[in-house]
Amino acid sequence: MAVAYRPDDVDRMHATMSAFFAVTSVASIITLLASPGGTAPRQFGIDLVESVSMIPFLAIGLLLAKPITRALKPATVHAASLVLSA
Numbered sequence: 001m002a003v004a005y006r007p008d009d010v011d012r013m014h015a016t017m018s019a020f021f022a023v024t025s026v027a028s029i030i031t032l033l034a035s036p037g038g039t040a041p042r043q044f045g046i047d048l049v050e051s052v053s054m055i056p057f058l059a060i061g062l063l064l065a066k067p068i069t070r071a072l073k074p075a076t077v078h079a080a081s082l083v084l085s086a
Contacts, residue, residue: 010077
């Protein structure tokens with residue numbers, strides 16, 4: 001995603017990548033729940049309970065992302081997105 005979509009505006013890149021990951025996450029959850037075998041829904045329930053414990057860290061990441069992104073130069077953010085997506 002970072003290679004295919006590289007706008008000059010870092011805020012726009014952040015918003016677009018966030019939307020992309022949100023949509024693909026929902027698609028993954030739907031695929032997992034629709035898979036045959038019967039174990040996927042039970043495993044999903046266990047994973048959901050474990051995921052709730054990570055909500056505070058998600059909130060911290062969301063709060064820190066905007067100021068950190070604004071403090072960095074756009075070239076640094078673009079380079080980091082390419083390295084992390086490799």
